[in-house]
Amino acid sequence: xxxxxxxxxxxxxxxxxxxxxxxxxxxxxxxxxxxxxxxxxxxxxxxxxxxxxxxxxxxxxxxxxxxxxxxxxxxxxxxxxxxxxxxxxxxxxxxxxxxxxxxxxxxxxxxxxxxxxxxxxxxxxxxxxxxxxxxxxxxxxxxxxxxxxxxxxxxxxxxxxxxxxxxxxxxxxxxxxxxxxxxxxxxxxxxxxxxxxxxxxxxxxxxxxxxxxxxxxxxxxxxxxxxxxxxxxxxxxxxxxxxxxxxxxxxxxxxxxxxxxxxxxxxxxxxxxxxxxxxxxxxxxxxxxxxxxxxxxxxxxxxxxxxxxxxxxxxxxxxxxxxxxxxxxxxxxxxxxxxxxxxxxxxxxxxxxxxxxxxxxxxxxxxxxxxxxxxxxxxxxxxxxxxxxxxxxxxxxxxxxx
Amino acid sequence: xxxxxxxxxxxxxxxxxxxxxxxxxxxxxxxxxxxxxxxxxxxxxxxxxxxxxxxxxxxxxxxxxxxxxxxxxxxxxxxxxxxxxxxxxxxxxxxxxxxxxxxxxxxxxxxxxxxxxxxxxxxxxxxxxxxxxxxxxxxxxxxxxxxxxxxxxxxxxxxxxxxxxxxxxxxxxxxxxxxxxxxxxxxxxxxxxxxxxxxxxxxxxxxxxxxxxxxxxxxxxxxxxxxxxxxxxxxxxxxxxxxxxxxxxxxxxxxxxxxxxxxxxxxxxxxxxxxxxxxxxxxxxxxxxxxxxxxxxxxxxxxxxxxxxxxxxx
Numbered sequence: 268x269x270x271x272x273x274x275x276x277x278x279x280x281x282x283x284x285x286x287x288x289x290x291x292x293x294x295x296x297x298x299x300x301x302x303x304x305x306x307x308x309x310x311x312x313x314x315x316x317x318x319x320x321x322x323x324x325x326x327x328x329x330x331x332x333x334x335x336x337x338x339x340x341x342x343x344x345x346x347x348x349x350x351x352x353x354x355x356x357x358x359x360x361x362x363x364x365x366x367x368x369x370x371x372x373x374x375x376x377x378x379x380x381x382x383x384x385x386x387x388x389x390x391x392x393x394x395x396x397x398x399x400x401x402x403x404x405x406x407x408x409x410x411x412x413x414x415x416x417x418x419x420x421x422x423x424x425x426x427x428x429x430x431x432x433x434x435x436x437x438x439x440x441x442x443x444x445x446x447x448x449x450x451x452x453x454x455x456x457x458x459x460x461x462x463x464x465x466x467x468x469x470x471x472x473x474x475x476x477x478x479x480x481x482x483x484x485x486x487x488x489x490x491x492x493x494x495x496x497x498x499x500x501x502x503x504x505x506x507x508x509x510x511x512x513x514x515x516x517x518x519x520x521x522x523x524x525x526x527x528x529x530x531x532x533x534x535x536x537x538x539x540x541x542x543x544x545x546x547x548x549x550x551x552x553x554x555x556x557x558x559x560x561x562x563x564x565x566x567x568x569x570x571x572x573x574x575x576x577x578x579x580x581x582x583x584x585x586x587x588x589x590x591x592x593x594x595x596x597x598x599x600x601x602x603x604x605x606x607x608x609x610x611x612x613x614x615x616x617x618x619x620x621x622x623x624x625x626x627x628x629x630x631x632x633x634x635x636x637x638x639x640x641x642x643x644x645x646x647x648x649x650x651x652x653x654x655x656x657x658x659x660x661x662x663x664x665x666x667x668x669x
Numbered sequence: 670x671x672x673x674x675x676x677x678x679x680x681x682x683x684x685x686x687x688x689x690x691x692x693x694x695x696x697x698x699x700x701x702x703x704x705x706x707x708x709x710x711x712x713x714x715x716x717x718x719x720x721x722x723x724x725x726x727x728x729x730x731x732x733x734x735x736x737x738x739x740x741x742x743x744x745x746x747x748x749x750x751x752x753x754x755x756x757x758x759x760x761x762x763x764x765x766x767x768x769x770x771x772x773x774x775x776x777x778x779x780x781x782x783x784x785x786x787x788x789x790x791x792x793x794x795x796x797x798x799x800x801x802x803x804x805x806x807x808x809x810x811x812x813x814x815x816x817x818x819x820x821x822x823x824x825x826x827x828x829x830x831x832x833x834x835x836x837x838x839x840x841x842x843x844x845x846x847x848x849x850x851x852x853x854x855x856x857x858x859x860x861x862x863x864x865x866x867x868x869x870x871x872x873x874x875x876x877x878x879x880x881x882x883x884x885x886x887x888x889x890x891x892x893x894x895x896x897x898x899x900x901x902x903x904x905x906x907x908x909x910x911x912x913x914x915x916x917x918x919x920x921x922x923x924x925x926x927x928x929x930x931x932x933x934x935x936x937x938x939x940x941x942x943x944x945x946x947x948x949x950x951x952x953x954x955x956x957x958x959x960x961x962x963x964x965x966x967x968x969x970x971x972x973x974x975x976x977x978x979x980x981x982x983x
Contacts, residue, residue: 302801304909307809449954474672476954480913482904485694486948486956490676492827493683509811509905517831519820538813 292337293329293605295595296365298355298380300372303347308532308584309372312395314577315588316340316369322562322572329596332603338596345371349379356383365389366607369591372584374398374416374452377409384408390611392594394587399455402631409632410614412590412623414639416452417459419549420500422641423526424463426547426653427498430524430664439468444496444522446487446511448503449476456502456528472496477503484510488520498524505533516542523665526641531582536647545666548642551583552623553651555659556640562593563622590623676950686827691945693830699941700838701899703934705914706921707845708892711852714928715865715885716781721792723918724911725799726769726890730761730897731906732803735812737761750817754902757814758840761894769890773883781882796911803908814902837899844895845934848888852930861885865928913957920960924967 297316300309320338328335341363345352352371359365360383368384370377370393377396381404384391390408397416401409424443431438443464447457454476464471472494475487481503491499499522501511508529515525516539530536530548554570563569569589573581594617599605602613619626624637641653643662650660680687705727712720720726734757741753772795780791818832852858863871864881872878900906900914921940925932940960948956 302804304804304809306804446953475952478954478957480910480957481953482910482913483694483698483948484953485698486691486945487953489687489690489694489949490679493679493687506811506905506907506910509813513813513905517820517829517833519822519826519829533811538811539815 291328291335292339293331293367293599294339294341294363294365295367295369295592296341296343296356296359296363297369298343298345298352298359298371298376300347300376301342301344303345305347305372305376308395308582309347311532311582311584312372312588313342314573315394315581315585315590316592318573318576318585319563319589319592323592323596326562329599331599331605336599338592340369341365345376347373347376349375352376353379353383356380360384360387360389366605367391367595367610369588369595370394370396370411374401377401381406381409388607388611390607390614392591392614394591395584397455398452399458400451402633406632408611410594410617410628411633412594412626412637413551413587413634414637415633416455417462418639419456419459419528420502420526421459421463422549422639422653423498423500423524423547424460424467424469426641426662427469427524428467429655430662431497441467441469441498442472442494442496443469444473444487444491444494444499445471446473446475446477446484446499446501446503446507448481448507449478453477453502453504453507460500477507481507481510484514485518488514488518491522492518492520496522498522498526501525501527502529505529508533508535509538512539512543512546521666521668525666530642530644531649532584536644536649540647543644544647545663546644547652547662548644548649550640550642550649551637552586553583553640553642553649554581555651556624556657558620558622558624560593560619560621563589566622569622586623590621590626593621594619594626672952673950676952680949683827686824687949689824690828691949692942693828694834695942695945696938697830697834697838697941698903698945699938700841700934701896701903702914702917702921702941703937704841704845704892704899705896706918706925706937707848707930707933708889708896709915709918710922710925710927710930710933711848711885711892712889713922714930715861716777716882717785718777718781718788718792719785719919720889721789721915722772722795722799723889723893724913724915725796725803726765726893726911727897727900727914728906728908728911729768729799729803730765730894731901732807732812732897733761733764733894734758734898735814735901735906738814754814754816754836754898758895758898761898762891763894765894765897766887766891769893770883770887772890773886777886778879778883796915800908800911807908809908812901812906814898816902831903833902837903841896841899842934844892848892849930857881857884916957917960920964923964926971 299312300306324337328337343355368391372395374396377393385406385408392410394412397413399415399417428438431441447453473490508527512535526547528549535543554566556566559565570581597619598610598613602609626634627636629635640651642649643652652658652662709723712718737757737760738753776791780788816833821830860876860881864878868878921936924936947959
């Protein structure tokens with residue numbers, strides 16, 4: 268019985284593969300959240316993937332060994348649950364015969380899928396799993412185009428050091444309040460902030476862990492008001508960002524510098540208007556950056572093309588997802604064949620400049636060529652203020668008291 | 670441990686202001702939770718059903734209020750905002766009342782006579798379907814209503830009462846008082862109490878108990894609608910955010926004791942304050958955990974008191 272099943276599966280796999288190659292199409296598989304709590308960001312991810320695939324196909328496809336191939340993506344809905352994601356990755360590989368995978372949305376899902384791709388030796392380029400624990404297992408088939416989580420808010424500490432020096436104060440006298448959600452991703456961000464704070468000798472005065480079903484930050488904010496830190500960093504996905512902005516304003520809490528993640532996915536400007544002013548936001552990417560490539564043009568070109576297509580400005584989740592598809596296309600061309608080993612080697616040797624930033628994978632598979640950027644909400648728009656060499660605008664510091 | 674000592678030290682060194690703020694905020698938040706718990710207590714007491722879908726009802730009510738306000742401010746941008754806030758509550762109350770009535774006819778009515786486990790499962794199922802339905806209809810994006818109310822500051826800005834929370838608490842308490850009066854003095858309230866005491870006897874006396882159950886469930890829906898619109902301008906709306914409201918109301922009803930309607934408000938206010946203190950001293954990650962720790966304690970204490978009084982829990 269077992270043999271029949273195995274035989275059946277391999278025939279299915281072969282036929283799927285035969286179908287794929289005869290039409291000169293390379294099928295990439297992806298389990299992305301279309302329902303459940305990650306469905307919004309899952310949609311951003313899919314839009315990014317789809318747009319890149321359409322652009323590549325419209326521009327002559329992927330040239331592999333002199334022959335043009337179209338790209339196509341086979342999607343499944345992982346329902347925002349890791350167990351389902353792993354199941355679907357298995358299905359994509361063993362039943363549908365997909366040989367290359369694009370990543371899901373979120374670190375948790377990526378963590379569930381990575382062991383499956385590793386087991387089958389299927390290369391996966393992912394764009395939405397930033398947890399640093401993904402890159403400590405020695406995976407050979409995992410490639411991530413984005414900056415990893417411990418870098419997310421570290422740039423805000425560097426910026427605090429710069430503004431302290433500019434105002435003639437000792438960076439070591441700076442105090443930091445931290446409120447991070449109690450999940451692996453946010454705690455990675457916290458670890459990065461702690462490392463950088465220690466580097467500059469800054470003191471951490473509040474270190475609160477926010478619960479997953481957070482609705483009220485008052486106890487933390489009461490502490491902030493009493494201890495008056497120089498910087499408040501908050502990270503708790505989009506819910507954390509929206510809750511923090513709302514309650515910081517409502518409770519009249521003042522900090523000279525406020526940095527957080529997920530400002531754009533929480534749309535804090537649209538929701539809170541002036542209440543979001545001068546908030547610093549960490550982002551993987553910004554449309555105003557000067558990166559560019561031949562396919563998408565500049566970061567700004569990508570943004571306007573995306574908006575024309577999907578009717579909303581691309582969040583960085585969409586940009587990095589598009590970049591992941593471009594990495595695959597580039598690797599197929601350089602490998603000169605569709606052999607998994609050749610493609611894996613080509614992926615590992617990637618040195619690509621894209622509209623999203625430079626991409627160069629280290630031995631663990633994470634992209635080390637692209638820094639995080641720090642926006643500030645200025646006059647109702649996001650302006651890049653850090654790292655200083657990419658800045659389009661000077662930081663407003665301290666935030667004016669209202 | 671050091672962190673906890675540091676927090677206690679902070680609490681005592683800024684004693685008047687921090688304590689005042691934690692208490693005030695706890696009371697305001699507690700009043701909102703109290704309203705939701707009130708609806709749960711009603712359904713629990715009258716129908717012997719623990720409505721696990723309570724949180725999803727609240728969130729759906731919030732969405733109704735959100736979309737009502739968004740539509741109305743689009744049509745009549747010049748009308749005073751507070752008018753829409755108040756009207757949105759009425760809209761959410763009516764909308765959720767009707768919604769609850771439909772849910773009752775489709776599901777709850779079928780499991781009324783079965784044991785508690787079946788109704789627990791059924792209402793849990795309703796919760797799941799509603800969560801996913803809201804996720805599909807409204808997306809997982811967080812929504813908030815901006816109440817556009819100012820914050821009241823006292824003691825050199827050290828104690829702050831956000832206008833939205835104050836409004837939420839006032840409306841929550843007003844709705845609860847209205848309900849107490851309704852249950853105690855109206856004809857329908859009398860029928861409700863009779864049904865809850867002895868459904869069979871009530872039926873013999875000519876009360877249409879099925880109708881009473883339906884109206885009770887609809888009334889709970891309306892309460893959730895009002896609470897949902899408060900949640901939308903005080904906290905945040907998200908399809909999967911409902912469960913904490915279910916759990917909190919469950920704890921509040923347990924603390925007050927099933928059938929003790931007046932106790933609900935007291936339990937809710939104390940829980941709000943207690944929660945704020947535990948979040949402050951132990952850290953926010955323990956805030957929810959500390960809420961649940963008091964459930965077994967409350968049950969043990971109540972059992973001990975009951976035994977002394979020679980009473981028993983039904």
